[in-house]
Amino acid sequence: MIGSIEVRGLSRTFHTTVRRPGFAGALRSLVNPQKVAKHAVSDVTFSVAAGELLALLGPNGAGKSTTIKMLTGILTPTAGEARVAGVVPYEERERNARNIGTVFGQRTQLWWDLPVRESFAILRDIYEVPKAEHAARLKEFDELLDLSSFWDTRVRHLSLGQRVRSDLAAALLHDPPVVFLDEPTIGMDVVVKEQVREFLRHQVEERGRTVLLTTHDMTEVERLAERVVLINHGRLVLDGTLDEIRRKFGSTWQVRVTLADPHTEVGSLPGIALLRHEGPQAVFGPDGPDAPTVHQALKQVIERYEVTDLALDEADLEDVMRAAYVHAEASHAETAAEGA
């Protein structure tokens, strides 16, 4: 399907040399190097529908970038299969290149000594984009990213925000249906971040591009992602919507209500536990794995009781993801212990 990403049992193992400690160890390593296998990605399966924005999350070293590299065709998997817009990326790298746009936040694809517009012209030529189409797209990107205020400046003189905006435009100038963004807003100020998010939202909603985004910025995930895939130690830990993830790991929401009648008999509701009740004040929280979302809980409480005031304490996504990471770590340790 045009624009979709299919990943089935994708694995990648790197073989590295272990350096033994000390002088004697270093000598031994020189004569008899000890190789170890590191499983960067293990049996990862997920899919991204055309026109969907998926956040690929995980702590540092989880295997996010390795996954993206396999999907862009610059890394061959050890096992499994991937298809990006119907193309196996590591088998047809050049064909895949026409279907994808890529931004690695820390690395620029622009030419350091040239004005941004010259870089765009070189890319237009490389991707064989017709002149009129290129001009129209550049105009559209300029309206969204304010590129014309600096596109005659040499890349070496751009600020980080200007550089990343230029890189984003460069990655999309050939109109790819699929876009891979590896921490695109890292180190940027909030104003530019918001501008970039708006641009990405426009690309997904208006242009129907499929976006696979890795980031550590949970605000970004909250504002942009419909779905999240969480990987840790190279394994897929979770694949679901933000609501599902909140339900599973974000059990810290609380609804505080002030009852109109302090003598009302208050009790738990389906999936909602009564945590405290003192006079007119009652506090509810999630109860068990089938607890409703905070918004559903709010609706239930209001429908059941007459309240004069209410307050909501919701764990933000950062807390939720922290809980998910901790849970994943614990599961990994458990599996490792069982294996031993």
Next chain:
Amino acid sequence: MASVLHGWRAARVTPLGELHTPPRMTAVLLRLTVQVVLVASLWRGLYAHTGTTAGLSRDQAVTYAVLAVLASRLRELDQSAGRDMVLQHMHFGTIVYWYLRPLPPQRYYALRALGEQLYGLAWALGGYVVCLAAGVVEPPESAAVAGVFVVSMLLGQWVLYYVMLVLDQLCFFTIRNNSAMLILIFAQNLLSGVYAPLWFFPDWFITLSSFLPFQATLSVPLSIYVGRIELSDAGVQLVIQAAWVVVLALFTRWVWRRAARRVISQGG
């Protein structure tokens, strides 16, 4: 035709970078002027009390040395300032973009090098015209010599392109190539005759040099220009140059494939 021209703008990368940096151009102009003046003075001084040495007259030696300085400009551009050396792309991880575009890395590299060499040629030609007008260098003996020189120079630049490419390809396997680059620049300058015409070296050195590609880059075309290699012997030299082009083309093609395998096994 469209396929042939595909990605041609990559050839503009280095020249445009230079044109956008006037101080760099001023520095090149100054360096070139000083080098030409010093080299011409040195060789005139060396020949002050002698007639013909190593088969070269004073004018031939000065012409050879000055042309060697001008020709060395062809590929000596400051790519490091533009963060566009293969070494830097490996270091910053931006080499991945070479493999993320619908233009094979080897084609991109070749186009970029072509732009550099054409830009360097403009400098060399400008310097040549000035030196010719000032009487620092002698014109070629005949139109035939000029024609054979142009063909030989073209082949020499082709060999030089491959020699530089081998060095850059080394980065794919060692990440750094600084030491190799220093050794190569010295070897290239020494064995191609930039420091001094090879005719001044002992026979064993000339024999050794004949097994390496360096003299095919500069020494052969310049020797043809100054008449140290007769037109009757030039054919053999052109064949040797062409043979180096073929050998190095096949070798670098093989290395490109291995480099690509390395990039896709390490992920850039």
